Amino acid sequence: MKKLLLILCILFCTIAARAQDVKAYTMDEVIHRASSRDTLYIINFWATWCAPCVAELPEFNKLQSYSEGKPVKVLLVSLDFKEDHTFKLSRFLERKKLT
Numbered sequence: 001m002k003k004l005l006l007i008l009c010i011l012f013c014t015i016a017a018r019a020q021d022v023k024a025y026t027m028d029e030v031i032h033r034a035s036s037r038d039t040l041y042i043i044n045f046w047a048t049w050c051a052p053c054v055a056e057l058p059e060f061n062k063l064q065s066y067s068e069g070k071p072v073k074v075l076l077v078s079l080d081f082k083e084d085h086t087f088k089l090s091r092f093l094e095r096k097k098l099t
Contacts, residue, residue, distance in 0.1 A: 024085060030077060039071045047079040048092050061098055 025033070034041035044060050046053035057076070064074040076098070080089050 024082075025077075030075065034073075034075060039073055041073050041075055043075045043077060045077045045079055048084070048089065049080070054096075057096060057098055064099065 030043070034043060042060070042063065044053075044056075046057065048054065060074050060076060063072075067074070078085075078089055
């Protein structure tokens with residue numbers, strides 16, 4: 001039993017270490033971050049539980065890649081529940097290869 005717990009603990013730590021570092025921002029911080037006069041910001045509000053939102057995420061990822069080096073930034077603002085932020089959201093972003 002102890003060996004099984006140790007294996008599960010190691011597995012959990014490995015998965016958690018690979019997850020993206022997703023920061024939480026207040027709405028005021030999002031507005032402040034997107035307030036540059038020389039950059040166009042495209043802000044998409046989405047959630048992991050919203051099927052149409054998830055379906056369009058790859059397009060926003062492509063748009064960000066296409067706009068690289070240009071004064072255009074794509075901000076993906078997740079509206080997921082606070083308790084899902086740390087683990088579930090990071091794993092979702094990694095699984096979908098979203099940056």
